[in-house]
Amino acid sequence: MTTAAQDFLRSAVEKSANLTHRQILRRGIDTYGAAVQRGLTRFMNWEAARQKCHEIKWEAVNHLDRYLLEFEQHVNERGGHVFWAQNAEDARRYITDLAKRHNVRTIVKSKSMVTEEIHLAAALEAHDIKVFETDLGEFIVQLRHEPPYHIVTPAMHLTRDDIAALFKEKLGDVDSNDPQELVAAARRALRRAFFSAEMGITGANFLVADSGMIAITTNEGNADLGVSLPKIHVAVAGIEKVIPHLQDLALLWPMLSTSGTGQPITCYNTLVGGPRGPNEFAGPEEFHVVLLDNGRTELLADPEQRDALHCIRCGACLNACPVYRTIGGHTYGTTYSGPIGSVLTPHFRGIHEFNHLSYASSLCGACTDVCPVKIDLHHHLLHNRRNAVAANERAGSERTGFGLFRWLMSSAPRFAALGAAGRMFMRIIYSLGLAGTALDPTRKWTKMHAAPKIPKKSFRAVWKKNLAEKSALENK
Amino acid sequence: MASIENPGREAILSRIRTALTKPATRHESKIAGDIFFPISDPLDRFQKECSTNNTECLLTASLAASSAAIAEIISSLPPGPIFLQDSPMLRRLAPTLLGRRIARWSTEGLPAEESQATITLSEALVAVTGSVFVSSACGGRGAAVVAPIHIVLAFTDQLVPDLESAFARLHQQDTPQQNSMLCLITGSSRTADIEKILVMGAHGPRRFVVALSPRSE
Numbered sequence: 113m114t115t116a117a118q119d120f121l122r123s124a125v126e127k128s129a130n131l132t133h134r135q136i137l138r139r140g141i142d143t144y145g146a147a148v149q150r151g152l153t154r155f156m157n158w159e160a161a162r163q164k165c166h167e168i169k170w171e172a173v174n175h176l177d178r179y180l181l182e183f184e185q186h187v188n189e190r191g192g193h194v195f196w197a198q199n200a201e202d203a204r205r206y207i208t209d210l211a212k213r214h215n216v217r218t219i220v221k222s223k224s225m226v227t228e229e230i231h232l233a234a235a236l237e238a239h240d241i242k243v244f245e246t247d248l249g250e251f252i253v254q255l256r257h258e259p260p261y262h263i264v265t266p267a268m269h270l271t272r273d274d275i276a277a278l279f280k281e282k283l284g285d286v287d288s289n290d291p292q293e294l295v296a297a298a299r300r301a302l303r304r305a306f307f308s309a310e311m312g313i314t315g316a317n318f319l320v321a322d323s324g325m326i327a328i329t330t331n332e333g334n335a336d337l338g339v340s341l342p343k344i345h346v347a348v349a350g351i352e353k354v355i356p357h358l359q360d361l362a363l364l365w366p367m368l369s370t371s372g373t374g375q376p377i378t379c380y381n382t383l384v385g386g387p388r389g390p391n392e393f394a395g396p397e398e399f400h401v402v403l404l405d406n407g408r409t410e411l412l413a414d415p416e417q418r419d420a421l422h423c424i425r426c427g428a429c430l431n432a433c434p435v436y437r438t439i440g441g442h443t444y445g446t447t448y449s450g451p452i453g454s455v456l457t458p459h460f461r462g463i464h465e466f467n468h469l470s471y472a473s474s475l476c477g478a479c480t481d482v483c484p485v486k487i488d489l490h491h492h493l494l495h496n497r498r499n500a501v502a503a504n505e506r507a508g509s510e511r512t513g514f515g516l517f518r519w520l521m522s523s524a525p526r527f528a529a530l531g532a533a534g535r536m537f538m539r540i541i542y543s544l545g546l547a548g549t550a551l552d553p554t555r556k557w558t559k560m561h562a563a564p565k566i567p568k569k570s571f572r573a574v575w576k577k578n579l580a581e582k583s584a585l586e587n588k
Numbered sequence: 589m590a591s592i593e594n595p596g597r598e599a600i601l602s603r604i605r606t607a608l609t610k611p612a613t614r615h616e617s618k619i620a621g622d623i624f625f626p627i628s629d630p631l632d633r634f635q636k637e638c639s640t641n642n643t644e645c646l647l648t649a650s651l652a653a654s655s656a657a658i659a660e661i662i663s664s665l666p667p668g669p670i671f672l673q674d675s676p677m678l679r680r681l682a683p684t685l686l687g688r689r690i691a692r693w694s695t696e697g698l699p700a701e702e703s704q705a706t707i708t709l710s711e712a713l714v715a716v717t718g719s720v721f722v723s724s725a726c727g728g729r730g731a732a733v734v735a736p737i738h739i740v741l742a743f744t745d746q747l748v749p750d751l752e753s754a755f756a757r758l759h760q761q762d763t764p765q766q767n768s769m770l771c772l773i774t775g776s777s778r779t780a781d782i783e784k785i786l787v788m789g790a791h792g793p794r795r796f797v798v799a800l801s802p803r804s805e
Contacts, residue, residue, distance in 0.1 A: 143784040154624075161623045163615070170614050177604045190768060198596040248790060249781035265781065272782050291782040295790055302791065307701050323764045333733040333777040333792025339769070340730035341698065351600065358764060362751035363623065365772070366717075373780070376637075377717045380733075380792070381772040388729070389768040394698040395729035399768075405600045413607035486615055 116445055117468035123443040124472070129560055133269065137440055140268045141431045147374025148428075154366075154376050165367050166486040168360045169422035172321075172352075176412065179321040179354045180403065186324020190386030192399035199406050200230035206402060207232060207313070207346055208239055214344060216241055216310040220302070222328065222335035223247035224315025225263050225425060226348050226404055229447045229460075232313070243313075244305040246334040248298050255282045261441040263448065264372050264427035269440060302334070312338030312396070316349035317368065317424065319401070323358045325385035326401065329368060329378045339384050345396040347384070351403050352412075352421035358383075364424065371426035371484040407460040417492050420455050422485040429479035429489055435472050444469065451479035455492040458500075467500035531570050539566045627749035630715035634747060634800075637718025641775035642788065644797040645718075651741075654799035655684045658707065658739055661797065663687060668704035671735060673727040675709055678741070694727045703735040706793075710740050711770075712757050713798070716750040719774040720798060721758065723767035732773055733792040740796075743803040 114122075127133055155161055172179050184194040197203035211219065219236060221227065221243055233243040233254075245254040249266035253259065255278055260266030267275070276289035279297050286297035314335050316326035326347045328335045339345050355364065361381070369378045388395035412418055430436045430450030441449040446457045446466070454469035470493045479489040500506055520526050541552050547563040548555050554563075569577075627633050631647075638645035648654045662670060662685060670686055672678050674693040682691055685707060692700055699706060708727040710720045720740050722732055732738050748754050754772075758764055777792030788794055 140784050156625045157619075157621050157623050159619045160621050163617045163619045164623065166615055170612075174608060174612060174614075176608065177601050180601075180604075193592050194594075195592060196594050196597040196600050198599055202596055246791065247781070248779045252781070265784070267781055268784075270782075272785075275782055291785045291787050294782060295779060295787045299789070299791060303701075306791075325764065325770070331777070332779050332790035334790070336733040336771065337730065337791055340728075340733070351604075358759070359752065359755045362755055365751065376641075377719060377772070377774050379774050379776070379778055381774075383764070383770040384768065385764070386768045389724065389766075391766075392724050392768060393695050393728050394731075395724065395768060403600075405596070405603070409600065409603035409607055412604060413610070415610045415612040418612040 116465050119445055124439045127439045127443050144431055151370040151374040162484055162486050164363055165484055169485050172355050173421045182321040183319050183324055183354055192386040194401045197402050197404045203230050203402050203404050204235040208235055211241055218309040219243045219311045220246050220305050220309040220338045221313040222338050223250050226315055226350050246302050251298055263425050306337045306341050309342045311344045312342040313346045316347050316353055319349055319354040320358050321354055321356050325383040328382045331379040333380050336380055336382055343396055344398045346400045348402045351408055367484045368424050368426050371428040411459040419487050422487055423452050428482040432478040432482045451489045458496050463500055467505050470496035535566050627715050630747050630749045633715040634718055641718050643775050646799045648801040650801050650804040654801040655681050657799050659685050665704045668702045669700050671699035671703045671706045673708040698730050699734040705737040706731050706735045707739045710742050711763055712754045713742055713747045714754045717774055719772050722771050723763050724769040725767055736793055737795040738793045740798045742798050742800045745803055
């Protein structure tokens, strides 16, 4: 069996060499980037907006018990139920038991990363309950038996031709690669599911404490159907999703959509606070909210990285990341990919198996710059690296290597001597045509890239020479 | 169902409380000031936003003119029931709006699957984004998304400049307390999940119409 780190490296090599994949990815992210640039012009002061969002989430996360209890109380007052799940198993068992108790055969589900995290659909299907993903992107990856590729755009890695072939095979009633017709085919297929489902499952973008309502954001309106037609509505959310006030959404909604897709606001921003009310004539008879811990309280206990729980899952850091843009979402092998995934996963699933993700970063800080809630992402990647080293999770050779590096770097003559020897050695290797072979210490690079031209002189020598010429010129 | 068993509740709460005994730093910042541009002419802004977000905003001179505009849309639709919010105003206007079509009222339950349009009122209109706030009182769950067209009969006195003031108005009307659902609708249903190409009418309506007039009663 291979480790997660080995799988990651193998897939990263494969995907970064796949130019078609990179082209699809680049087109998706460039389209997003242009939309975000337009979206930002609608803010008079984006930095003030980020600061305010940071403060809202800081207040909530640092008083998490108080706001969760307030939320629970309001949900209970309207006749809803709140279940506290310590881990994925608790959450899965509660929801499958609920479904079985009500003889649920069909479930319509809207997009939710937390349900991916706990592998909810598979658990339900093991009980012969049919689960339909109703977000178009999720529906597509579900038909392909794949996890979502991106937390906002699940099918970003597929072309319309890929999707046309998939729909032709799986749905049968469409033979076109026109996005309009493909969407219509998905709509027809899912419409039947919506009207026959006994249970709707949604995530929640926010849990509003002062109103006891969950907030769900979509463009398609699929969650609105899911919370309207079936007789039971179950919402699953991480405990960190709570926010203090309904009013906070006046900023969080536009921030989420601007950072997520570039839209000023998404099409449907829906708030649900309970089952059908006493004066209402439609809607579910039961409303359940499953609050999930699953490692979040451990992250909460780390004040240095606690702000990673501020994340609103907009996906901006994925799109900004040069590593994500090269290797794509599936390579990470985790529910949450990109910079935020590399920060969170070692906390949620163990630093032993997932510390390698924190090294898949150039530390350029683009993720931190775009984060709408100001999570210090690239520093957290450094914190994770430090923690992995402190926990003896890194290979001994890495420690030896860095020891050697420190020894070389701490003396200018030593460094210069090694530089001269290295340049000579590499010139010989490259000139003998040995680039990329076992003798080439730079083979990981030269396997995929042309060998760089090795300069004759060191940077220090060039600098010294230029300086001497410059002062000679000035002294004339 | 009575209260549910919650063995994890105390365990999670106690872990949270233990975790929070160590304080986390907060990004202190001098960055402050207004976040959004001020809205000088809400009605003008609302119309402009509607035209970019694919809402058909029909600004009319009176309730009668709005009704006539809605009636024209309804008469152009294929056969099938029209779902209406059961309100005294829409009950009164129904003969004008529907002609001989069959009405299904929200007090009868969910909209029928084959509904051709939904007609409702709204809670507030938001200028900055060209959005309409509805609640479960506006036709109940599903009213905004089942039929291929959603038509909102709205009034200029419902217009607020931004989301902040929209929430303030909802609180003032006690809307969040009175309704199990609220929805801020901005344009009609859409998706860009295939190659980031925008396609309208994913699951919800293909057309979203706001007939807007002064409240002339």
